[in-house]
Amino acid sequence: xxxxxxxxxxVIITVVLFFSSLGTFLLYIQNNxxxxxxxxxxxxxNNCICNSEGEKICDMQVSKENSVTDFTSNGLEYSFDFxxxxxxxxxxxxxxxxxxxxxxxxxxxxxxxxxxxxxTENLVSPQMGxxxxxxxxxxxxxxxxxxxxxxxxxxxxxxxxxxxxxNQNISETFKLQYQDEYKNVYQADTCIYEGYIRNNGDxxxxxxxxxxxxxxxxxxxxxxx
Numbered sequence: 307x308x309x310x311x312x313x314x315x316x317v318i319i320t321v322v323l324f325f326s327s328l329g330t331f332l333l334y335i336q337n338n339x340x341x342x343x344x345x346x347x348x349x350x351x352n353n354c355i356c357n358s359e360g361e362k363i364c365d366m367q368v369s370k371e372n373s374v375t376d377f378t379s380n381g382l383e384y385s386f387d388f389x390x391x392x393x394x395x396x397x398x399x400x401x402x403x404x405x406x407x408x409x410x411x412x413x414x415x416x417x418x419x420x421x422x423x424x425x426t427e428n429l430v431s432p433q434m435g436x437x438x439x440x441x442x443x444x445x446x447x448x449x450x451x452x453x454x455x456x457x458x459x460x461x462x463x464x465x466x467x468x469x470x471x472x473n474q475n476i477s478e479t480f481k482l483q484y485q486d487e488y489k490n491v492y493q494a495d496t497c498i499y500e501g502y503i504r505n506n507g508d509x510x511x512x513x514x515x516x517x518x519x520x521x522x523x524x525x526x527x528x529x530x531x
Contacts, residue, residue, distance in 0.1 A: 377436035377447055383468040384435030386448075388428045389419060392460040398422060401462060402484050404494040407505040414472035414503070416446060417464060418484060423452060424461035431457035435467055439474060443481040450487065476501050497521035 392398065398421025406417040423431045432451040437444060446467050474480075482494040482503060495506035500513060504521040512519050512528050519528040 377438045377445075379434065379436050381470045382435060382437055383470065384433075384466065386422075386430055386433050386435075386463050386465045388424060388430050389462040389464050391424065391428070392421065392462060394460060396421065396460040398460045402486070402492040404482070404484070404496075404505055405464070407482070407494070407496065407503050407508075409472070409502060410468075412471050412473065414444075414469045416467045416469075416482070418446070418467075419462055420448070420465055420484070420486075422461050422463040423450065423457045424459045424463075425454075425456040426459065428461070429457075430461065430463045433465070435465065437467060437469060439469075442477065442479055443483060444469075444474075445483045445485050445491070447485040448487065476503060495521075495524045497524060497526045499526050 392401075401419070401421035403419040404416065405419050406415070408415050422433070425431075431454070433448050435446065435448055437446050439445075448465060476498055478498045480496075480498055480503070482496050484492045484494075486492070497504040497506075497508075499510065499519065499521075502510075504510060504526070506521055506523060508521045510519050510521075511517070517528040517530060519526050521527075
Protein backbone atom coordinates (compact mmCIF):
# COMPACT_ATOMS: atom_id res chain seq x y z
CA UNK A 307 0.00 0.00 0.00
CA UNK A 308 2.80 2.38 0.94
CA UNK A 309 4.64 1.49 -2.26
CA UNK A 310 1.58 2.32 -4.39
CA UNK A 311 1.08 5.66 -2.58
CA UNK A 312 4.74 6.52 -3.09
CA UNK A 313 4.46 5.72 -6.81
CA UNK A 314 1.37 7.97 -7.14
CA UNK A 315 3.26 10.88 -5.58
CA UNK A 316 6.10 10.34 -8.04
CA VAL A 317 3.61 10.54 -10.93
CA ILE A 318 2.08 13.75 -9.56
CA ILE A 319 5.49 15.37 -9.04
CA THR A 320 6.57 14.33 -12.56
CA VAL A 321 3.42 15.83 -14.11
CA VAL A 322 3.85 19.10 -12.16
CA LEU A 323 7.49 19.39 -13.22
CA PHE A 324 6.55 18.66 -16.84
CA PHE A 325 3.91 21.39 -17.03
CA SER A 326 6.17 23.82 -15.17
CA SER A 327 8.95 23.22 -17.69
CA LEU A 328 6.49 23.51 -20.58
CA GLY A 329 5.22 26.86 -19.27
CA THR A 330 8.77 28.18 -18.92
CA PHE A 331 9.59 27.05 -22.47
CA LEU A 332 6.49 28.70 -23.95
CA LEU A 333 7.26 31.94 -22.09
CA TYR A 334 10.78 31.88 -23.51
CA ILE A 335 9.42 31.40 -27.04
CA GLN A 336 7.01 34.31 -26.60
CA ASN A 337 9.63 36.69 -25.22
CA ASN A 338 12.44 35.80 -27.59
CA UNK A 339 10.70 34.94 -30.82
CA UNK A 340 7.10 36.08 -31.09
CA UNK A 341 7.29 39.46 -29.35
CA UNK A 342 10.48 40.44 -31.17
CA UNK A 343 9.15 39.77 -34.65
CA UNK A 344 7.78 42.83 -36.42
CA UNK A 345 7.86 44.48 -39.83
CA UNK A 346 10.89 46.64 -40.65
CA UNK A 347 10.29 50.33 -39.95
CA UNK A 348 7.01 49.81 -38.08
CA UNK A 349 6.22 52.40 -35.41
CA UNK A 350 5.54 50.27 -32.33
CA UNK A 351 4.62 53.17 -30.05
CA ASN A 352 6.37 54.42 -26.91
CA ASN A 353 9.24 55.75 -29.07
CA CYS A 354 9.97 52.26 -30.41
CA ILE A 355 10.39 51.01 -33.98
CA CYS A 356 11.22 47.75 -35.74
CA ASN A 357 14.73 47.26 -37.09
CA SER A 358 15.79 45.34 -40.21
CA GLU A 359 16.15 42.12 -38.19
CA GLY A 360 12.54 42.22 -37.02
CA GLU A 361 13.47 43.31 -33.50
CA LYS A 362 11.90 46.03 -31.38
CA ILE A 363 14.26 48.88 -30.49
CA CYS A 364 13.44 51.99 -28.49
CA ASP A 365 14.85 55.52 -28.38
CA MET A 366 17.40 54.76 -25.67
CA GLN A 367 18.89 52.07 -27.95
CA VAL A 368 18.89 54.20 -31.09
CA SER A 369 21.45 56.84 -30.24
CA LYS A 370 22.96 57.67 -26.88
CA GLU A 371 25.05 60.55 -28.16
CA ASN A 372 22.18 62.44 -29.86
CA SER A 373 19.95 63.90 -27.16
CA VAL A 374 16.31 64.53 -28.02
CA THR A 375 15.20 65.19 -24.46
CA ASP A 376 13.60 68.50 -25.45
CA PHE A 377 11.73 66.88 -28.36
CA THR A 378 8.71 64.60 -28.31
CA SER A 379 7.01 62.00 -30.48
CA ASN A 380 3.64 62.23 -28.72
CA GLY A 381 0.90 62.77 -31.28
CA LEU A 382 3.33 62.19 -34.15
CA GLU A 383 2.97 59.66 -36.94
CA TYR A 384 6.32 59.17 -38.66
CA SER A 385 7.32 57.11 -41.67
CA PHE A 386 10.33 56.88 -43.96
CA ASP A 387 11.12 55.21 -47.25
CA PHE A 388 13.97 54.81 -49.74
CA UNK A 389 14.04 57.18 -52.73
CA UNK A 390 17.37 56.66 -54.47
CA UNK A 391 21.03 55.90 -53.91
CA UNK A 392 23.68 58.63 -53.88
CA UNK A 393 27.33 58.83 -54.80
CA UNK A 394 29.56 57.22 -52.19
CA UNK A 395 31.24 60.59 -51.52
CA UNK A 396 27.97 62.46 -51.02
CA UNK A 397 27.54 64.48 -47.83
CA UNK A 398 24.13 63.22 -46.72
CA UNK A 399 23.95 65.81 -43.94
CA UNK A 400 23.62 68.66 -46.44
CA UNK A 401 20.63 67.19 -48.29
CA UNK A 402 17.39 68.57 -46.89
CA UNK A 403 14.35 69.50 -48.96
CA UNK A 404 10.85 70.34 -47.74
CA UNK A 405 8.92 68.68 -50.57
CA UNK A 406 5.36 69.10 -49.25
CA UNK A 407 3.52 70.87 -46.44
CA UNK A 408 -0.22 70.42 -46.04
CA UNK A 409 -3.02 70.58 -43.49
CA UNK A 410 -5.24 67.50 -43.60
CA UNK A 411 -8.23 68.16 -41.37
CA UNK A 412 -6.66 69.07 -38.03
CA UNK A 413 -3.37 67.31 -38.83
CA UNK A 414 -0.22 68.97 -40.14
CA UNK A 415 1.71 66.81 -42.63
CA UNK A 416 5.29 67.70 -43.57
CA UNK A 417 7.22 65.64 -46.12
CA UNK A 418 10.99 66.00 -46.41
CA UNK A 419 13.66 64.51 -48.61
CA UNK A 420 16.84 64.06 -46.58
CA UNK A 421 20.16 62.28 -46.87
CA UNK A 422 20.27 58.95 -45.05
CA UNK A 423 22.28 55.74 -44.92
CA UNK A 424 20.99 52.59 -46.61
CA UNK A 425 22.10 49.00 -47.20
CA THR A 426 22.48 46.98 -50.41
CA GLU A 427 18.79 46.02 -50.28
CA ASN A 428 17.74 49.70 -50.50
CA LEU A 429 16.50 49.74 -46.92
CA VAL A 430 16.95 52.95 -44.95
CA SER A 431 18.59 52.65 -41.54
CA PRO A 432 15.96 52.43 -38.75
CA GLN A 433 14.83 55.89 -37.67
CA MET A 434 12.51 57.63 -35.26
CA GLY A 435 11.00 61.07 -35.78
CA UNK A 436 10.55 63.77 -33.15
CA UNK A 437 9.36 67.37 -33.06
CA UNK A 438 9.54 70.42 -30.84
CA UNK A 439 6.74 72.97 -31.01
CA UNK A 440 7.35 76.47 -29.72
CA UNK A 441 5.24 79.60 -29.95
CA UNK A 442 6.96 80.84 -33.10
CA UNK A 443 8.51 77.72 -34.63
CA UNK A 444 8.19 74.00 -35.29
CA UNK A 445 11.40 71.95 -35.40
CA UNK A 446 11.48 68.42 -36.82
CA UNK A 447 14.30 65.96 -36.29
CA UNK A 448 15.27 62.32 -36.84
CA UNK A 449 17.40 59.90 -34.84
CA UNK A 450 18.93 56.96 -36.73
CA UNK A 451 20.21 53.60 -35.56
CA UNK A 452 23.48 52.86 -37.38
CA UNK A 453 24.64 50.09 -35.06
CA UNK A 454 24.18 47.67 -37.97
CA UNK A 455 27.26 48.35 -40.12
CA UNK A 456 25.49 47.18 -43.29
CA UNK A 457 23.85 50.63 -43.47
CA UNK A 458 26.87 52.27 -45.08
CA UNK A 459 25.59 53.48 -48.46
CA UNK A 460 24.56 57.16 -48.86
CA UNK A 461 20.99 57.49 -50.07
CA UNK A 462 18.04 59.84 -50.17
CA UNK A 463 14.90 59.05 -48.19
CA UNK A 464 11.38 60.43 -48.00
CA UNK A 465 10.44 61.24 -44.42
CA UNK A 466 6.84 62.05 -43.50
CA UNK A 467 5.92 63.78 -40.23
CA UNK A 468 2.19 63.95 -39.42
CA UNK A 469 1.39 65.87 -36.24
CA UNK A 470 -2.09 64.99 -35.05
CA UNK A 471 -4.49 67.73 -33.90
CA UNK A 472 -2.15 70.58 -34.80
CA ASN A 473 -4.07 73.59 -33.49
CA GLN A 474 -1.22 76.07 -33.14
CA ASN A 475 -2.08 79.70 -33.92
CA ILE A 476 0.21 80.54 -36.83
CA SER A 477 1.58 84.09 -36.99
CA GLU A 478 3.47 85.65 -39.90
CA THR A 479 6.76 85.12 -38.05
CA PHE A 480 6.20 81.37 -37.59
CA LYS A 481 9.11 79.21 -38.82
CA LEU A 482 9.33 75.57 -39.87
CA GLN A 483 12.75 73.96 -39.44
CA TYR A 484 14.55 70.63 -39.64
CA GLN A 485 17.44 69.79 -37.32
CA ASP A 486 19.80 67.03 -38.43
CA GLU A 487 21.60 64.62 -36.13
CA TYR A 488 24.58 66.98 -35.88
CA LYS A 489 22.26 69.79 -34.72
CA ASN A 490 22.53 71.73 -37.99
CA VAL A 491 19.26 73.59 -38.59
CA TYR A 492 17.61 74.01 -42.01
CA GLN A 493 14.74 76.45 -42.43
CA ALA A 494 11.92 75.94 -44.90
CA ASP A 495 11.14 78.82 -47.28
CA THR A 496 7.53 78.90 -46.14
CA CYS A 497 4.90 81.60 -46.42
CA ILE A 498 2.25 82.19 -43.78
CA TYR A 499 -0.99 83.22 -45.48
CA GLU A 500 -4.41 83.34 -43.82
CA GLY A 501 -3.07 81.26 -40.94
CA TYR A 502 -1.82 78.45 -43.19
CA ILE A 503 1.75 77.32 -43.77
CA ARG A 504 2.49 77.40 -47.50
CA ASN A 505 5.51 75.63 -48.94
CA ASN A 506 7.91 77.27 -51.37
CA GLY A 507 6.36 76.99 -54.85
CA ASP A 508 2.78 76.45 -53.61
CA UNK A 509 0.02 78.18 -55.59
CA UNK A 510 -3.17 79.36 -53.85
CA UNK A 511 -5.94 81.94 -54.09
CA UNK A 512 -5.87 85.31 -52.39
CA UNK A 513 -8.13 86.11 -49.46
CA UNK A 514 -10.85 87.50 -51.72
CA UNK A 515 -10.25 84.75 -54.29
CA UNK A 516 -9.61 87.45 -56.90
CA UNK A 517 -5.89 86.82 -57.33
CA UNK A 518 -3.62 83.83 -57.79
CA UNK A 519 -0.81 83.77 -55.25
CA UNK A 520 2.45 81.88 -55.12
CA UNK A 521 4.92 81.32 -52.30
CA UNK A 522 8.34 82.42 -53.54
CA UNK A 523 11.31 82.06 -51.18
CA UNK A 524 9.29 82.94 -48.11
CA UNK A 525 7.15 85.71 -49.62
CA UNK A 526 3.62 85.57 -51.03
CA UNK A 527 3.39 87.09 -54.52
CA UNK A 528 -0.10 87.60 -56.00
CA UNK A 529 -1.26 88.54 -59.49
CA UNK A 530 -4.40 88.38 -61.65
CA UNK A 531 -2.93 85.68 -63.89
